[in-house]
Amino acid sequence: MNRFKRCNVKLDENKVIRLTCFHYGSVSAYCLREKISRARFYQIVTWPHLSENEESLQKLARNLKVNIKEILM
Numbered sequence: 001m002n003r004f005k006r007c008n009v010k011l012d013e014n015k016v017i018r019l020t021c022f023h024y025g026s027v028s029a030y031c032l033r034e035k036i037s038r039a040r041f042y043q044i045v046t047w048p049h050l051s052e053n054e055e056s057l058q059k060l061a062r063n064l065k066v067n068i069k070e071i072l073m
Contacts, residue, residue, distance in 0.1 A: 007048035010073045011057070016045050019064045019071070034063070 017027065024030040031038050044056050052068050061068040 007050050009049040009052050009057075011045050011049075011071050012073050013045050016060070016064070016071050019066065023064060030063070034059075 020027055020030050024033065027038060027041060031041050044060060049057060052072065057068060061071060064071070
């Protein structure tokens with residue numbers, strides 16, 4: 001995967017999905033509330049990121065009421 005060669009920040013997918021279902025009932029409900037598609041949600045959760053300061057990661061952590069360090073691998 002040359003595309004993500006410099007990306008080293010990954011989320012714990014299972015934990016993020018469990019927290020999302022706990023707080024919002026389902027991933028679909030969260031996506032409707034945030035006005036994003038489910039494909040975009042899973043893209044944020046599964047793809048590696050350059051840093052933990054990205055806006056999408058910060059917003060996700062804030063909405064799940066956790067620190068960003070808690071949902072990183």
